[in-house]
Amino acid sequence: MGVTVIPSSSEARLSPRRSILQNGLTVITSEQKALPMVTFNLLIDAGARFEPEAEAGLANITARLLTYGTKNRTALQISETLDYLGATLSTGCGEEAATVSMTLLKKDLDTGLQLLAEVLTASTFPAEELDRQKQSILASIRAREEQPGYIAHLKFIEVLFPKSSYGRPVEGTENSVKRVDRPGLLDFYQKYYRPNHAILTVVGDVSHDLMMQKLGRAFQPWEKGGASMGPPPLPAPGPAGVIKVNKDLTQANIIIGHEGVPRSHPDYYAIQVMNYILGGGGFSSRMMESIRNRRGLAYSVYSAFEPEKYTGSFQVSMQTKNESAGDAIRIAIEEIRKIREQGATEEELKAAKDYLIGSFPLRLDTNRKVATFLSQVEFFGLGLDYPERYPELIRGVSREDVLRVAKRYLHPEKLIVVVVADQTKAALKTPLDTGQGL
Amino acid sequence: MLSKMRLPVLSLFLLLSSIAPAQAQNFKVQEAALDNGLKVLLLEDHKSAVVTFQVWYRVGSRNEIDGRSGLAHFLEHMMFKGTKKMKPEEYSRIIAQNGGNSNAFTTQDHTVYFATMSRDKIGVEIELEADRMTNAVLDDYESEKMVVMEERRLRTEDNPGAALDEVMGAIVYTVYPYRRPVIGWMSDILNLSGDDLRQFYKTYYAPNNAFIVVVGDFDAQQILAKIKQEFGKIARGAAAPKVTLEEPPQKGERRVALKKEAELPLLSMYYHVPNLQDSDGFALDLLSVILASGRSSRLYQDLVYNKRIATGVDADYDGVSIGPAIFSFTAQVMPDKQQAEVESAIDKVVAQVRSEPVSDRELEKAKNQVEAAFVFGQDSIFGQALRIGQFESVAQWQFINAYLPGIRAVTAADVLRVAKKYLDPDHRTVGTLVPTKETK
Numbered sequence: 001m002g003v004t005v006i007p008s009s010s011e012a013r014l015s016p017r018r019s020i021l022q023n024g025l026t027v028i029t030s031e032q033k034a035l036p037m038v039t040f041n042l043l044i045d046a047g048a049r050f051e052p053e054a055e056a057g058l059a060n061i062t063a064r065l066l067t068y069g070t071k072n073r074t075a076l077q078i079s080e081t082l083d084y085l086g087a088t089l090s091t092g093c094g095e096e097a098a099t100v101s102m103t104l105l106k107k108d109l110d111t112g113l114q115l116l117a118e119v120l121t122a123s124t125f126p127a128e129e130l131d132r133q134k135q136s137i138l139a140s141i142r143a144r145e146e147q148p149g150y151i152a153h154l155k156f157i158e159v160l161f162p163k164s165s166y167g168r169p170v171e172g173t174e175n176s177v178k179r180v181d182r183p184g185l186l187d188f189y190q191k192y193y194r195p196n197h198a199i200l201t202v203v204g205d206v207s208h209d210l211m212m213q214k215l216g217r218a219f220q221p222w223e224k225g226g227a228s229m230g231p232p233p234l235p236a237p238g239p240a241g242v243i244k245v246n247k248d249l250t251q252a253n254i255i256i257g258h259e260g261v262p263r264s265h266p267d268y269y270a271i272q273v274m275n276y277i278l279g280g281g282g283f284s285s286r287m288m289e290s291i292r293n294r295r296g297l298a299y300s301v302y303s304a305f306e307p308e309k310y311t312g313s314f315q316v317s318m319q320t321k322n323e324s325a326g327d328a329i330r331i332a333i334e335e336i337r338k339i340r341e342q343g344a345t346e347e348e349l350k351a352a353k354d355y356l357i358g359s360f361p362l363r364l365d366t367n368r369k370v371a372t373f374l375s376q377v378e379f380f381g382l383g384l385d386y387p388e389r390y391p392e393l394i395r396g397v398s399r400e401d402v403l404r405v406a407k408r409y410l411h412p413e414k415l416i417v418v419v420v421a422d423q424t425k426a427a428l429k430t431p432l433d434t435g436q437g438l
Numbered sequence: 439m440l441s442k443m444r445l446p447v448l449s450l451f452l453l454l455s456s457i458a459p460a461q462a463q464n465f466k467v468q469e470a471a472l473d474n475g476l477k478v479l480l481l482e483d484h485k486s487a488v489v490t491f492q493v494w495y496r497v498g499s500r501n502e503i504d505g506r507s508g509l510a511h512f513l514e515h516m517m518f519k520g521t522k523k524m525k526p527e528e529y530s531r532i533i534a535q536n537g538g539n540s541n542a543f544t545t546q547d548h549t550v551y552f553a554t555m556s557r558d559k560i561g562v563e564i565e566l567e568a569d570r571m572t573n574a575v576l577d578d579y580e581s582e583k584m585v586v587m588e589e590r591r592l593r594t595e596d597n598p599g600a601a602l603d604e605v606m607g608a609i610v611y612t613v614y615p616y617r618r619p620v621i622g623w624m625s626d627i628l629n630l631s632g633d634d635l636r637q638f639y640k641t642y643y644a645p646n647n648a649f650i651v652v653v654g655d656f657d658a659q660q661i662l663a664k665i666k667q668e669f670g671k672i673a674r675g676a677a678a679p680k681v682t683l684e685e686p687p688q689k690g691e692r693r694v695a696l697k698k699e700a701e702l703p704l705l706s707m708y709y710h711v712p713n714l715q716d717s718d719g720f721a722l723d724l725l726s727v728i729l730a731s732g733r734s735s736r737l738y739q740d741l742v743y744n745k746r747i748a749t750g751v752d753a754d755y756d757g758v759s760i761g762p763a764i765f766s767f768t769a770q771v772m773p774d775k776q777q778a779e780v781e782s783a784i785d786k787v788v789a790q791v792r793s794e795p796v797s798d799r800e801l802e803k804a805k806n807q808v809e810a811a812f813v814f815g816q817d818s819i820f821g822q823a824l825r826i827g828q829f830e831s832v833a834q835w836q837f838i839n840a841y842l843p844g845i846r847a848v849t850a851a852d853v854l855r856v857a858k859k860y861l862d863p864d865h866r867t868v869g870t871l872v873p874t875k876e877t878k
Binding site for chain 1: 584586596699770
């Protein structure tokens with residue numbers, strides 16, 4: 001046991017092909033004939049980072065309203081069409097990109113494509129739908145206050161990314177959402193929903209050539225345009241400190257973290273290996289061992305370096321009964337210090353590599369996973385041969401690398417600690433008992 | 439280490455498989471049985487070079503007794519804490535080192551352990567599962583008990599919707615063991631002992647009380663040989679005790695309110711229905727789709743889109759159940775709207791579907807939704823294995839091949855009949871979450 005598994009023929013199985021349509025749309029396909037289905041994943045440079053701060057939530061609402069009315073169809077007609085086919089068409093929005101995903105049976109490919117093209121080129125954002133959507137989002141902003149994990153997340157990004165779209169909730173705030181208006185939506189849609197700023201991945205029972213033909217026809221009205229935007233401004237990360245939010249809970253929801261690295265960072269792979277050992281590797285990780293297995297302090301505890309295209313964060317996340325919050329935080333910070341001082345053992349390094357390389361095929365075992373994967377590969381500029389290169393990228397990480405990146409990218413003195421809990425019961429000592437002076 | 443209270447049948451459709459709409463292709467599961475009673479179900483799928491291997495024990499929270507709720511789930515946790523050969527957590531580490539993902543879950547009806555890995559490594563999982571079927575040590579459990587308590591806090595204590603479900607579960611069933619939460623009441627978890635664990639393990643973890651499901655890129659003969667080699671030497675156990683409790687019919691509406699820190703009110707309505715072994719199951723499934731699946735569905739259009747009194751609404755038929763089943767409505771109330779308005783709106787929609795047949799188009803639409811979801815579900819070998827296992831657990835796996843034909847045969851008259859028969863207010867339990875907000 002322990003021979004590193006090389007994922008044989010990941011690329012052969014995917015056989016991805018890449019072309020660019022006349023209108024600038026990047027298209028990647030992977031023909032999969034096993035099932036009579038096709039799944040689409042579209043990423044558009046239309047994320048929250050492009051919206052004015054005063055109208056935070058605009059990008060999200062634009063994405064949401066795509067399926068609520070076009071020149072030819074009302075919201076109900078769109079829903080009726082999709083439901084009748086048993087197809088799904090959903091939209092989403094993040095800080096950097098908006099997404100549109102569609103899954104349907106192969107026999108409905110032409111109908112689906114027509115609808116997809118329509119929402120991307122002829123959405124009308126009816127006033128009544130905007131009103132409805134705002135009401136819905138305001139309700140969801142309120143409802144999320146019930147989720148302590150989400151409250152912790154919002155506080156954390158607010159402190160980590162001050163004065164930045166990365167520090168705001170994508171859905172906006174009560175006040176900013178109220179300011180979103182129809183002219184603003186139309187303007188955003190015209191400016192950012194452009195094929196030359198989009199990546200479409202198609203996975204399923206259709207050949208690349210046929211797909212390009214169909215897309216050429218269906219997306220003919222989708223014109224290139226919009227300005228090329230450079231990277232967003234990235235203010236300095238916020239200061240270290242402890243943020244306490246008081247709620248009537250039995251558990252403290254804790255996030256501990258600081259700045260991370262963007263996806264393109266040259267040390268990204270060494271960092272992933274180091275993080276696997278520290279807290280990303282499930283039951284193989286140090287944090288899991290010391291916080292859950294040995295002391296029973298948490299059900300879920302993990303660390304992650306979350307990369308975006310232009311920035312990133314490092315986060316430790318866990319939930320423990322109020323009374324143990326102080327202990328759990330102290331132990332997590334100890335583990336961060338320890339790996340910076342000592343690095344990892346040979347055994348830990350091997351286990352990390354064996355998992356990361358050996359489990360790679362599991363990231364590609366459904367059509368929908370393949371679609372998301374290929375979109376991200378293109379979005380982050382990893383190259384379609386990424387699955388073939390991955391094993392070597394991981395294998396090349398040495399013990400010295402792990403120690404080096406732990407020292408370089410883990411910063412106990414910069415830690416932002418967010419605790420959402422019944423603060424009376426948590427009774428956190430400030431400064432925290434971490435020897436950090438936090 | 440998930441625990442699920444209920445698995446709504448429709449959400450499973452997102453994970454299932456079998457028949458392409460144009461051709462009735464049956465699920466080609468191969469069945470074998472070892473001498474010790476262990477049933478093996480194999481489905482080859484060569485789409486991707488991975489295999490998922492699952493061991494299903496026919497034991498869940500329904501087999502527990504009062505005062506000892508949460509035992510099946512706690513045992514599931516302890517199965518990762520070592521055997522005579524393996525140290526605690528060693529199972530998980532070995533699977534990870536072999537590039538696999540592993541986990542387990544407990545429901546009211548069954549406890550399932552599984553791993554998904556590359557085809558050439560699956561032998562490792564087979565060996566380890568055979569080992570822990572009989573050699574689990576079940577010692578040193580105090581810290582894992584604390585972990586389970588944290589899990590309960592995370593899933594239920596601090597989750598308003600789940601807390602409401604838990605209270606309603608205890609009221610919709612007055613006798614049947616489904617009235618206890620799978621994770622267990624907090625006071626019961628605290629009292630679970632090593633003896634409890636070992637006795638439960640001995641009683642229920644036997645090859646004749648379990649079955650195996652394997653889906654993926656393997657050769658059936660080869661993998662069966664490996665399974666026989668590892669599991670064949672395990673002795674048959676005594677037959678597991680049967681659950682003989684019966685829920686008396688509910689004659690009269692029950693209502694419960696739960697006050698909890700939350701932002702928005704929730705409304706839940708549970709009706710007693712038969713499980714999917716009853717031929718009414720197909721019509722009940724389609725009824726739930728017509729009522730709340732997709733944005734063109736009746737409840738969504740009325741409550742969310744037109745009246746804007748709910749942020750969302752669900753209708754579920756959880757027919758995948760060994761015991762009785764529940765048909766439920768759940769809605770979250772919009773800010774500044776009243777729970778009573780939402781209840782009244784649902785009542786009107788239900789009254790309509792109980793008095794007039796649904797349109798042909800609506801029925802056809804619902805059938806299309808179910809059939810498409812079937813195909814999409816086949817995209818995941820894990821999902822396929824899950825579905826085979828669920829059917830085998832509550833009925834028999836062959837039911838998968840009867841499912842779509844059963845759905846296709848449902849008429850509008852059937853849907854009307856089941857709505858009339860089962861969605862009777864006298865047989866329902868209504869729960870509301872009443873948000874309180876403490877200012878500290």
